[in-house]
Amino acid sequence: MFRRRIRWLGVLGVLCILVLGQSCLRIVLPTFPHQLELRIQGQSHPLLLQFYGMDQRVVRELVGLFRQSIFVSTRLWGSFRQSVTIRVFPNHRSLEEAVNRPHRWLRAWAMYDELYIQAPRTWKRGRLRSLPKLLTHELTHVLMYQRCCLRGDWFRKSIPFWFREGMASVTASQGSWRMSRKKLSRVLQTKFGKKLYQNPSRYLMRFQREAYSLAHWMFFDLLDRCAGERTKSYRRLENLLVGMKQGLSFNGAFHRACGFSHQAFRRKFSLHRRRGKR
Numbered sequence: 707m708f709r710r711r712i713r714w715l716g717v718l719g720v721l722c723i724l725v726l727g728q729s730c731l732r733i734v735l736p737t738f739p740h741q742l743e744l745r746i747q748g749q750s751h752p753l754l755l756q757f758y759g760m761d762q763r764v765v766r767e768l769v770g771l772f773r774q775s776i777f778v779s780t781r782l783w784g785s786f787r788q789s790v791t792i793r794v795f796p797n798h799r800s801l802e803e804a805v806n807r808p809h810r811w812l813r814a815w816a817m818y819d820e821l822y823i824q825a826p827r828t829w830k831r832g833r834l835r836s837l838p839k840l841l842t843h844e845l846t847h848v849l850m851y852q853r854c855c856l857r858g859d860w861f862r863k864s865i866p867f868w869f870r871e872g873m874a875s876v877t878a879s880q881g882s883w884r885m886s887r888k889k890l891s892r893v894l895q896t897k898f899g900k901k902l903y904q905n906p907s908r909y910l911m912r913f914q915r916e917a918y919s920l921a922h923w924m925f926f927d928l929l930d931r932c933a934g935e936r937t938k939s940y941r942r943l944e945n946l947l948v949g950m951k952q953g954l955s956f957n958g959a960f961h962r963a964c965g966f967s968h969q970a971f972r973r974k975f976s977l978h979r980r981r982g983k984r
């Protein structure tokens with residue numbers, strides 16, 4: 707199979723060679739033989755779906771789901787600023803190779819104007835139920851990148867894991883997939899929980915559920931605390947993303963949008979969790 711390396715990942719690869727030697731140069735992207743252009747009502751940019759012939763039926767189902775997911779995510783966060791290319795990978799291995807992440811649980815990967823997804827045809831039957839929410843989750847990541855960043859700088863901007871994943875998880879209503887607040891609270895009181903709270907993305911390999919639950923509930927609380935009233939909260943958080951696009955750091959944009967600092971929010975969240983509140 708002919709494979710090509712995409713441009714910016716190629717730059718990353720060069721950096722890998724310089725810093726780590728050749729071992730991390732495994733980012734490969736297959737060439738997809740089929741492409742479908744999808745126009746979505748209310749969106750000025752089309753969605754491009756790329757896939758293999760064996761996934762033609764899957765793609766037909768995905769089209770309807772994408773329409774629903776786009777409705778849910780853009781209603782809250784505004785419209786896409788650029789077209790998005792969705793690549794349907796024929797198996798798990800090809801997805802892992804394309805993103806260079808050895809995560810067995812990985813099913814999709816979002817970037818500024820691209821979304822990779824492992825063909826649902828290859829998923830375990832039970833997991834297919836999670837597909838609509840997963841698509842909304844991933845499209846919310848794409849929307850976040852397009853709202854906060856430019857094509858040339860999105861991968862350089864520092865956005866905390868809890869905000870990135872929490873925004874996607876809450877938008878996709880994935881609360882039922884996460885640990886309950888009470889259970890998370892108990893975890894955060896342990897020695898491990900304190901370390902998890904400091905750097906959740908570090909524990910993704912073994913404690914994915916804990917890390918994503920933390921992100922979900924932190925973002926949920928932010929929605930309440932940033933304005934108190936739900937619709938206003940979304941607008942303020944949208945302003946946070948706009949602030950970043952204007953050149954502010956995440957912390958600077960957070961403070962301007964919410965009226966309190968990121969550090970103050972973290973402190974308050976951690977105190978509430980320790981006391982087992984909410």
Ligand SMILES: [Zn+2]
Nearest residue numbers: 843847871874
């Ligand atoms: Zn995510």
